[in-house]
Amino acid sequence: DVKVTQSSRYLVKRTGEKVFLECVQDMDHENMFWYRQDPGLGLRLIYFSYDVKMKEKGDIPEGYSVSREKKERFSLILESASTNQTSMYLCASSLGHQAYEQYFGPGTRLTVT
């Protein structure tokens, strides 16, 4: 059973703070993804990683960076949080290059005040 966990369910940060969101998967998946979910906009891809230390920008990478030092862990970093980054953040993983099915974590509700 695939399990994707995220470090926090709820997080409140102040504008300008550096924020780290952590994601861990336990199924040895090659690919990991970070999305944000906003009302009326669905899930939008921020960044993804297809291997350790490899990353690619998604549709909305501005204001974010990522880190993947180990295969099972993918971190999303907000260098200087802003109020427009208040959102639900979802991490996902998938098995390999050909895989289309993604497995999601429970999400982190981030509020930036």
Place this chain on the structure above:
Amino acid sequence: DQQVKQNSPSLSVQEGRISILNCDYTNSMFDYFLWYKKYPAEGPTFLISISSIKDKNEDGRFTVFLNKSAKHLSLHIVPSQPGDSAVYFCAALDYSFSGSARQLTFGSGTQLTVLP
């Protein structure tokens, strides 16, 4: 501009009746489609998928129909149950894409409420 659109933000149906959730896409390169279901405080979970070489795929109470010429797909749930109440996301991908990893493009979601 959204390439995958779910124009109905919400849908209410009576228990036992049919739920029909719709999805439209604009990118003609999309050739594989998935539906995900999301309960509050949980991540989305995969429900059913369809390849563009088919026009229908069935799994128990769930059937997905694909009309390629109209660039439209729909998810039918029969009979609907209160436990089906959730947000349903349509997602699409270009199956032939040979980049580093397959990326899904999601719609905005439809909140389904099944009334007892």
